[in-house]
Amino acid sequence: MQGKILSPQLISGDDGKRYEYDKNDVINLGGKDLALLTGSQVEFLSFDKRVAKSIYIINENVNVSSILSADSIRSARLKALWGIGLLFFNFILYIGLLFVNFIQDIWQNIGHIIIIVSFVLYSMAIYSVSKAAASKSLFINYIISVIISFLGIFLFFMLAPSGASGVSVVFSLGTMIALILAIYLYKIHDELAGLSGSSLFLWAFWIFVVSVPFCFLFIMFLGFVFFFFIPGFGGLIMAWVLLFIAWWRFGKVEKR
Structure with a gap:
């Protein structure tokens, strides 16, 4: 039959x-x-x-629709890989924006859409893993990290006052928010490492943490290209590659 x-x-x-x-x-x-x-x-x-x-x-x-709606490790892996891949593509466009003017029009047209789609896919991947692993903390920590990230973005781009004293206050608050965000990101990647049995999640996190300050320095002092660019953006690329491999190898939930 x-x-x-x-x-x-x-x-x-x-x-x-x-x-x-x-x-x-x-x-x-x-x-x-x-x-x-x-x-x-x-x-x-x-x-x-x-x-x-x-x-x-x-x-x-x-x-x-089956891939997006399923709460399984394979579904989560596919969503995460697509999310990381799209975000990496957008990152390459951004680097091109810094050096080549005509890239600016391309990035402005599709960059924000790519970021939103990759964010949604990666969020769904984390949710699927938390459901498949029956984890009560993974998705909650992820949501908290997202809220903290948006708070930091809002602080820098909407509330940044003029003047040296105002900038100093915002920088101090931004540093505090960044440290809190790093704690929750560590919790997320540590749990992913435990569930997958792959330490690459943690390696990607630590390389990311080290690279981000160099990226900010590169943007602020564009003249020191090689001094800040290689450890900054080069480190981010390495972190993305490791994270991509970690998700690619994520086949089943390991017993903790």
């Missing part, structure tokens, strides 16, 4: 009936995630009118 996967536990048969099944009865599942295979065509045997056995996937149907 043939049918269609409705969910990780349910198949709709061509006879109009619905059959429950266990993923261990899917013969050619391999390492695929059933949550991402909704709508796939299958062949199966049924010795009970409510249970499907010896299931064989004959036509996979992995769609974007």
Whole structure:
């Protein structure tokens, strides 16, 4: 008999009936995630009118909506990789903006859209991991870090007063916010490292922490290009690469 996967536990048969099944009865599942295979065509045997056995996937149907809605490690990995990849592409455009004028028009047109899309994808990835791992702290710490980040951006770009004394106050508050943000980012990456069994998450975090101050110095003192650019933007690229590899290797939740 043939049918269609409705969910990780349910198949709709061509006879109009619905059959429950266990993923261990899917013969050619391999390492695929059933949550991402909704709508796939299958062949199966049924010795009970409510249970499907010896299931064989004959036509996979992995769609974007399944990837975005599924709360699994594979779904989280895909969303995180897309989010990191888009953000890295936007970062390259920004570097081009610093040196080549015509890049400015490109970045202004698509840069903000890329940032929003990558942020949404990465947020969904963190949420999916927290659901798959039944973690009560991962997504909460992530939301707190997002709130702190927006607070810091608002402080610098909306509330920065003029004058040396005002700038000094904002710089002090900004430093405090940055330290608090670093604490929560450490908690997030430490938990990801524990859940994935990969220390690359923590390596990416520490390289990022060291690189960001050099990036600010590079922007403020553009003349010292090589002195600030290499440890700053070069470090950010290295951190992104390590984070990308860490997510790429994230196959299952490790027992802690």
